[in-house]
Amino acid sequence: MGPLRGKFGVLTEPNYRRLFAGRTISLIGDGIAPVAIAFAILDLTGSATDLGIVLAAHSVLITALVLVGGVWADRISPRVAMLRADVVRMAAMAAIAVLLITGAAEIWQLAILYAIEGAATAFFNPASNAIVPSVVSGARLQDANALLNVSRSAGHFVGPALAGILLAIGTPGWAIAVDALSFGASAFFLARMQAPRPRPSAEPSFLAELRHGWREFTSQRWLWPIVLSGMISNAVFMPVILVLGPAVADASLGGSSAWALIAAGLGLGSLIGGAVALGIRPRRPLLVGEGFLLLFAVPIALLAIPTAAVAIAAATLVAGLTLAVAEVLYETVTAERVPPEALSRVLAYDWFGSLALEPLGLVLVGPIAAGIGTSTTLWISAGVIFACQAAVICVPAVRRLETRGGEPPLPLRPIEPGD
Numbered sequence: 001m002g003p004l005r006g007k008f009g010v011l012t013e014p015n016y017r018r019l020f021a022g023r024t025i026s027l028i029g030d031g032i033a034p035v036a037i038a039f040a041i042l043d044l045t046g047s048a049t050d051l052g053i054v055l056a057a058h059s060v061l062i063t064a065l066v067l068v069g070g071v072w073a074d075r076i077s078p079r080v081a082m083l084r085a086d087v088v089r090m091a092a093m094a095a096i097a098v099l100l101i102t103g104a105a106e107i108w109q110l111a112i113l114y115a116i117e118g119a120a121t122a123f124f125n126p127a128s129n130a131i132v133p134s135v136v137s138g139a140r141l142q143d144a145n146a147l148l149n150v151s152r153s154a155g156h157f158v159g160p161a162l163a164g165i166l167l168a169i170g171t172p173g174w175a176i177a178v179d180a181l182s183f184g185a186s187a188f189f190l191a192r193m194q195a196p197r198p199r200p201s202a203e204p205s206f207l208a209e210l211r212h213g214w215r216e217f218t219s220q221r222w223l224w225p226i227v228l229s230g231m232i233s234n235a236v237f238m239p240v241i242l243v244l245g246p247a248v249a250d251a252s253l254g255g256s257s258a259w260a261l262i263a264a265g266l267g268l269g270s271l272i273g274g275a276v277a278l279g280i281r282p283r284r285p286l287l288v289g290e291g292f293l294l295l296f297a298v299p300i301a302l303l304a305i306p307t308a309a310v311a312i313a314a315a316t317l318v319a320g321l322t323l324a325v326a327e328v329l330y331e332t333v334t335a336e337r338v339p340p341e342a343l344s345r346v347l348a349y350d351w352f353g354s355l356a357l358e359p360l361g362l363v364l365v366g367p368i369a370a371g372i373g374t375s376t377t378l379w380i381s382a383g384v385i386f387a388c389q390a391a392v393i394c395v396p397a398v399r400r401l402e403t404r405g406g407e408p409p410l411p412l413r414p415i416e417p418g419d
Helices: 002-012 014-044 048-076 078-101 107-130 138-169 172-191 206-219 223-253 256-277 285-304 309-337 340-356 358-372 374-393 396-400
Strands: none
Touching (some): 002 138, 014 048, 014 078, 014 107, 014 172, 048 078, 048 358, 078 172, 107 340, 138 256, 206 223, 223 256, 223 309, 285 374, 285 396, 374 396
């Protein structure tokens, strides 16, 4: 119990404890929102197209504004950026809840308000990663990231389950009201945190800061290959999970219960992976993390066959575990290597790259599967993910990078004329 208790010792640091509490509650709310929004729209119109419009409005705003959010967080401090974003998200979701509860909601209203929530999330996400190294001691950075990953995975479980209970005893409007309260709780904990403010920028121009962030991002030779691989992999994996996977389960595996088992495997694996990441300290963290992600192609290949739902669920559990470990190791390396003054901007490019092609994949996967067949599409998807991860491991800067063991990152490069 001694070593395990030591891994949770990061929770004794007051500022991190408040961050962990606020993010955990907020992530549970994030798990409630998609389920409640979906049933709210289906109750209103019964139209999957309307649901797609509302979800697309939310996704597009996150992608469009995440780079702005990164610059803003570096300017005003990640804590303040997160706090303001939570207040906006609370107000937007509360407005949706009121419209639904009073029976006054229309699709265009929900689309606008959910888009506002997405815009605020674009400011929250880069800051939420960038703030971690400023509220924990360097030696506990990986423990801090691992526990936040466990919290994220728990939100994927608890949020939808809580949404199901709230919908069973009430209405989508009341479920969304609980989501709004979760943002209020997050803001409460953030307001009680203390975190250092960033040093004043040497260049007041927004575009100059954005370019400087890009320079910092591309100068990390291990970073941009991983983000590029993630961009392609997410454009493949998310459509499989959201579109083709349920279709295969419905046609060949026994329906929604089979898909629920497979999806649960991914979430459970993420929880286990976060716990595993608490206990490992590989000398070459990116080689370990990115190498294990080769296994991410396995559940897609099993869907292409398709094999039994239990076997696919076991494969998704392993995939979720490897993804969680890889994320924790990657986030820790990023916090160790990128100067804190530019961390939000660099992470914003990471978020943008990860999200950029996902909407296109969601749009194209159905027509592609209809044209060449679902099984063929899944085999190609598995091959693309495997090839992306193999290519990343072949990059020397990724393969050879060694952990800094909590040492502070190198100073921020100065902004040069024309930068």
